[in-house]
Amino acid sequence: MSDPQVSEMGTGPRGETPAGAASPVYHGGNLAQARAAHPGAPTPWIDLSTGIDPVAWPVPALPPEAWTRLPEPADVAALEAVAATAFGLHDPADLAAVPGTQAAIQMLPRLLSGATVGILGFTYQEHAHVWRAAGRTVTVVERLEDLARFDVGLLVNPNNPDGRLVPPERLAALALDMGATGRRLVVDEAFVDILPDGASLAPRLPLAGAVVLRSFGKTWGLAGLRLGFVAADAAFAAAMRNAFGPWALSGPALAIGRAALADRLWLEAARARTAVDAARLDALLMRAGLTVIGGTPLFRLARSEDAARLAEGLARAGIHLRRFPHDPRLLRFGLPGDVAEWRRLAEALEDLARRDAGIAG
């Protein structure tokens, strides 16, 4: 726990941190750091530290205008219309396209007042980080009902990293309850697209009190594009658009988002593929002695008393995982992307188990 990057995770359930105590957050995906720590590892590195689909929606050649011109309001409106249909919204006006969900997360404290923020833990750390940096009092709670006590309630659904999934009926009831007194429930649905239909709160919008965040990069495997959405009601969506100002989205994000979100067949195939791959990953992890405790089809959360040694051994084999400094027994595994990556992961896990047996024997 000496790493200054991890102090954010130190706040346990009901832990309360004064304003301004926010510190940098530990993330997956920083492969440069892993490379530097293990210069002798075989390459290419396999990055299983994120929840990004390793099989991306195929990016076509873009029209030159996507690069050269300032995006026009009509292009943004066209993307938002396609996204609204994809997410099951009744009215595209209830939705704003943003340059990545993280950018929307950074913007939320500017748009939502209220001194107290409750977050259903434990979860993606950036939420607590930005509210604390904005001077709000953040409390991490363990039960959904506890969110009703705060000016702003927040959960990730399905949750990252454990996959906890709250039915949208319950979220709708809570949002209405909070909205009745001018408060807000924020539901970060970063990983909902990869699940079968029915898990999202978006089709019930607009709902007094409800704000839904959607991520494009994870399910469509294009995290470098920086595209996300905020769905709520028309007034909130307009405020979000206005806060970002003109030309917030890149031409490539507008063009690719519009085409990919209309590609329902690709999404169905991705859901089927990742469901199979997640089950395959679970089997691998169980054979290696890990207990799989949850996740989504894009990542699996596993527990082992031996997690630190496993992560270290896999890193020496050029495989980068997500670790959780607040609980060193946890490891999160993203999906391998191709046959070669599956084989390297399987062999590295077997190799570690064999050495283990050798030491034991």
Next chain:
Amino acid sequence: MSDPQVSEMGTGPRGETPAGAASPVYHGGNLAQARAAHPGAPTPWIDLSTGIDPVAWPVPALPPEAWTRLPEPADVAALEAVAATAFGLHDPADLAAVPGTQAAIQMLPRLLSGATVGILGFTYQEHAHVWRAAGRTVTVVERLEDLARFDVGLLVNPNNPDGRLVPPERLAALALDMGATGRRLVVDEAFVDILPDGASLAPRLPLAGAVVLRSFGKTWGLAGLRLGFVAADAAFAAAMRNAFGPWALSGPALAIGRAALADRLWLEAARARTAVDAARLDALLMRAGLTVIGGTPLFRLARSEDAARLAEGLARAGIHLRRFPHDPRLLRFGLPGDVAEWRRLAEALEDLARRDAGIAG
């Protein structure tokens, strides 16, 4: 003056607007609007309404990782190092890459306190707009020295649309003067890259009080990419980075920005090409009876008592200009991008002059 989009331009020199009076801003570049107003115009439309170089830095095929992975801190640092060299900064730590200059403009009121903002007019309207929206009192002044009276002083240099260019020595003196009392001078150098070396304040940074904005999209012709920079001092650059949070820049912006900003030969060629093209455009405009009153190599500002009729006639010929609702005699022309565009502009201007003569004769 009935267009609700133009009220921002209604504030003349020294005009003072109370907080919250901000309204949407009139921009060039909205070709969809021009198309709708002139459905019978020949296509493709020629968009001369922006100051974006029509000959873009050639975008190569990107590595798949630029699309699929979350950008890593090391990628951002590499881009900032190349940009610092390109801009003549002593230390890359004094500079922050941002997702477009407009995004930085939106962020400035969050990072700079002070109730009063002075803007050297008339200029790009988004500056006044965002400060007013943030509740600050904005005053448009006519002389550089007048900026010293405010908590935040702001100018565009070279200025958009008239090209007014204040020597960096004078800006450095003013920034130091304001910085000595904890105030800031913001210099928007959106169009400085297209000028010969020597016009930028950046090589004198860090300077107490100075904040410099740089745009990538205009000179390199890639406005759809959304990339810009804020150069100041290490503390301010860090605050700007922190305000945007992680992954603010897209993978394509990082990859393309890094390669293009290192391509000094392309920049030298673009400067030479646009200098010649700007002179050629001036000659065309003068032959058409317009008085050229300024600009930069990427756009020319012209005046004519007949401007409204000219703009209307060119729109019917499928040529879109930038107009200025606060002064209907002004027109701004961007550079045509190829032989066909030059020919269509020349013929349309001749055609309008001929009809004029026909009516007169």
